Amino acid sequence: MTRLELQTRILRQLNDSPTSPIFWSAAEVQDMIQEGQEIMAEEVRALRKTAYVPKRDGTQLYTMQTFAPDVMAPYRLWDMDLSRRLEVITMAELDADRERWLEVTGDQPFWWYPAGWTWFGVYPATATGGGWFRMDYLAWPTALLDDMSEPEWPEPDHDGLVLYGVYLGLLQQWDIVRATDLLTQVVARWTDSRARDGIRRLQASLWQREGN
Amino acid sequence: MPTVSADLDLCQRFLRDSGTIWNRTELLEFYQDALRQLCARSQAARRFVCLPVPPRWTMSGTYAWEQHHALGGSFRKLTYSYRSTTRETTALWAIESAEGLTPTAAFPGVTQLWEISHTTLDVARHYRFALPRNHERIAGLWWDHKRLWPVTVRELDAYDTAWYRQSGEPYFWTPGLGESRSVEIYEVETTYQQAYAQTDLLGLPRYITGARTYTQTYEAGQQWRFAYTSPGELADGLESTGLRITRDAVSGRQVLYIWEEEMAAGATTFTAASRVGTYAFEALHSAATVTDLPTGTVRSASSPDRQYVTTEPWAASVGTVRAWQSSELALLVWESVIPDKPAITETEVPEILPGPLQKYLRYYVLFMAFNRQGEGYNGNLAAHYEQRWLRGVRLLKRLGDITWMDQKFQRQPVARTARRIPAPQLPSDFPRVRG
Numbered sequence: 001m002t003r004l005e006l007q008t009r010i011l012r013q014l015n016d017s018p019t020s021p022i023f024w025s026a027a028e029v030q031d032m033i034q035e036g037q038e039i040m041a042e043e044v045r046a047l048r049k050t051a052y053v054p055k056r057d058g059t060q061l062y063t064m065q066t067f068a069p070d071v072m073a074p075y076r077l078w079d080m081d082l083s084r085r086l087e088v089i090t091m092a093e094l095d096a097d098r099e100r101w102l103e104v105t106g107d108q109p110f111w112w113y114p115a116g117w118t119w120f121g122v123y124p125a126t127a128t129g130g131g132w133f134r135m136d137y138l139a140w141p142t143a144l145l146d147d148m149s150e151p152e153w154p155e156p157d158h159d160g161l162v163l164y165g166v167y168l169g170l171l172q173q174w175d176i177v178r179a180t181d182l183l184t185q186v187v188a189r190w191t192d193s194r195a196r197d198g199i200r201r202l203q204a205s206l207w208q209r210e211g212n
Numbered sequence: 213m214p215t216v217s218a219d220l221d222l223c224q225r226f227l228r229d230s231g232t233i234w235n236r237t238e239l240l241e242f243y244q245d246a247l248r249q250l251c252a253r254s255q256a257a258r259r260f261v262c263l264p265v266p267p268r269w270t271m272s273g274t275y276a277w278e279q280h281h282a283l284g285g286s287f288r289k290l291t292y293s294y295r296s297t298t299r300e301t302t303a304l305w306a307i308e309s310a311e312g313l314t315p316t317a318a319f320p321g322v323t324q325l326w327e328i329s330h331t332t333l334d335v336a337r338h339y340r341f342a343l344p345r346n347h348e349r350i351a352g353l354w355w356d357h358k359r360l361w362p363v364t365v366r367e368l369d370a371y372d373t374a375w376y377r378q379s380g381e382p383y384f385w386t387p388g389l390g391e392s393r394s395v396e397i398y399e400v401e402t403t404y405q406q407a408y409a410q411t412d413l414l415g416l417p418r419y420i421t422g423a424r425t426y427t428q429t430y431e432a433g434q435q436w437r438f439a440y441t442s443p444g445e446l447a448d449g450l451e452s453t454g455l456r457i458t459r460d461a462v463s464g465r466q467v468l469y470i471w472e473e474e475m476a477a478g479a480t481t482f483t484a485a486s487r488v489g490t491y492a493f494e495a496l497h498s499a500a501t502v503t504d505l506p507t508g509t510v511r512s513a514s515s516p517d518r519q520y521v522t523t524e525p526w527a528a529s530v531g532t533v534r535a536w537q538s539s540e541l542a543l544l545v546w547e548s549v550i551p552d553k554p555a556i557t558e559t560e561v562p563e564i565l566p567g568p569l570q571k572y573l574r575y576y577v578l579f580m581a582f583n584r585q586g587e588g589y590n591g592n593l594a595a596h597y598e599q600r601w602l603r604g605v606r607l608l609k610r611l612g613d614i615t616w617m618d619q620k621f622q623r624q625p626v627a628r629t630a631r632r633i634p635a636p637q638l639p640s641d642f643p644r645v646r647g
Contacts (some may be wrong), residue, residue, distance in 0.1 A: 031222070033569055035634070038568040038571065041568070042376070042568075042607055045617075056514070057516040058306030058514070058515050058517050058518055059514075059517040059519050060519055061519060064524050064614075065526075068598075072566070072568075072611065073611055073614045073615075073616065073617055074614060074615070074617070074618070074619035075618050076618060077618070088615040088618045091352055091546070092352075092359075095352075095359035099358050100357045100358055101357075102357040102544075103352065103518075105516075105517070105635050107512070109337055112222075112615065113615065114612075114613045114614045114615045115258060115546070116256060116257060116259065116525070116548075116612060116614075117256045117257065117258075117526075117566060117608070117611045117612050117614060118257075118525040118526050119258075119525055120614055125519070127516065127517070138617065140566070140567070140568045170634070171226060171593075171596075172225060172228070174224050174228070174590070174593060176592045176593055176596055179596070180596065184262055
């Protein structure tokens with residue numbers, strides 16, 4: 001569905017005119033759609049993107065937003081020069097392994113560790129720099145820029161955005177009973193959306209029993 | 213990211229109120245509380261900060277009430293309290309004296325703890341380091357890049373020694389006894405370590421010197437505004453950045469070429485000199501290349517041997533360096549923080565959070581607004597928004613550990629596996645040991 005179609009459906013379900021709404025402006029409904037997209041991204045974790053991080057000499061900590069402003073959380077860090085996946089570790093484990101690991105530099109990093117929502121660190125830091133990490137990450141959704149824009153989700157998940165928009169509309173009307181009911185329906189759809197993005201992609205596996 | 217003002221506008225739409233029941237100031241206060249709560253409860257906003265050794269406190273004072281004059285900085289009371297804290301003294305013997313006892317030779321007093329570095333006397337004071345004002349909690353603490361492990365005061369007390377003034381290399385840290393936003397280390401390292409210090413407390417760092425070698429890089433093509441030959445020309449009203457093209461004055465004269473200098477010195481042979489240029493383009497006409505004019509201030513620092521990081525990685529890269537710290541032979545604190553004062557205003561953006569999480573700040577505002585006693589109270593809506601807000605707290609807590617998605621099944625600790633020494637198996641007829 002396009003943004004206009006989503007907007008039309010939300011307004012219609014809120015009993016307002018889709019073409020000349022009275023109680024909600026188009027901008028308000030578009031904000032609802034965007035919030036719905038964010039909630040979907042947080043719960044379904046289906047928006048996956050990739051950014052490339054250049055290795056810098058002597059650098060352990062990388063600010064993710066520098067390379068990917070829409071990053072929510074990376075789920076894979078791949079050393080492109082060595083074709084190797086970096087393993088997750090914590091600073092406490094590094095402390096237990098080597099007393100002054102903060103000062104260590106090496107040829108290539110083996111591990112990566114978290115340092116707040118903005119930073120990740122790699123260990124050991126490269127002494128010479130050059131080359132890239134491939135950072136695969138869960139992303140926040142891009143705002144729909146015009147009426148013809150479509151959400152990045154699979155089409156079956158677009159209904160959830162409509163429901164969420166209606167839910168927000170009902171909250172503005174202080175209709176908490178119906179709003180809660182709608183939110184329950186939205187949450188119920190997340191399970192299906194997660195499956196659609198995950199295990200159901202393997203439907204065509206050799207070992208998968210065929211359904212009809 | 214929308215501004216706070218835009219968020220509050222949206223809140224007012226959900227409240228269906230334009231300031232009659234909940235005025236804008238009240239909503240802004242809820243918003244500020246939400247931001248502080250979200251950071252504190254999620255601990256997701258983390259940064260590195262260095263504390264120099266020995267510790268520096270913003271202000272030392274005689275009475276606790278003087279803390280008010282530290283203006284939000286750290287405050288250390290240098291005196292000992294006695295007689296129900298109505299009296300303060302700098303030396304313990306005064307307490308004995310006040311009670312009519314014979315005074316004992318007592319420990320010397322110091323105003324600032326860094327003074328301990330300059331005395332060989334035994335100063336019986338706890339060696340405490342002040343933490344920043346917006347500190348929330350410590351996630352890790354290193355001294356000279358070596359991890360210090362947390363211990364309690366009770367564990368240290370078990371040594372039955374004056375652990376708080378035991379000098380040596382630090383191995384542990386403890387919340388200790390004293391101000392809440394401060395820590396102690398054990399053992400105590402009092403050697404004075406000077407990292408970076410601004411020689412003039414005003415303005416920006418212009419020139420960095422030290423044991424390490426610093427070079428600057430700058431964007432090429434920045435030119436001098438004019439060229440001049442003698443300082444007198446500046447007195448004639450030339451302003452802005454000018455390039456002096458003459459050499460050092462010889463006999464009161466400004467000379468352009470080295471051979472002029474040699475001639476004035478009475479030489480009979482002269483050094484050939486290239487043409488002096490005044491603007492960069494003159495290099496095309498055989499003039500010596502005119503150097504660029506580096507302007508502005510330090511924007512970034514890098515080294516193949518170590519990393520220089522900003523203390524607020526979530527903030528936009530604007531502004532300039534105000535303080536320059538080193539973790540070498542100092543305490544490096546990895547801490548979670550809350551927004552610093554002054555509190556956020558309507559024209560600002562809560563950068564300390566990921567943008568999409570701003571909606572949870574709005575939920576908190578709505579929760580508090582509907583929960584407030586008075587005309588606008590609505591318990592059901594308040595409960596609903598509270599649940600939405602709490603979900604945001606949980607989400608940000610999870611985002612604080614950004615590796616959570618990559619931790620399933622493949623985590624491999626590199627720590628050495630602790631091996632337990634097997635218990636000895638004694639034969640059944642081994643004689644019993646009697647205590």
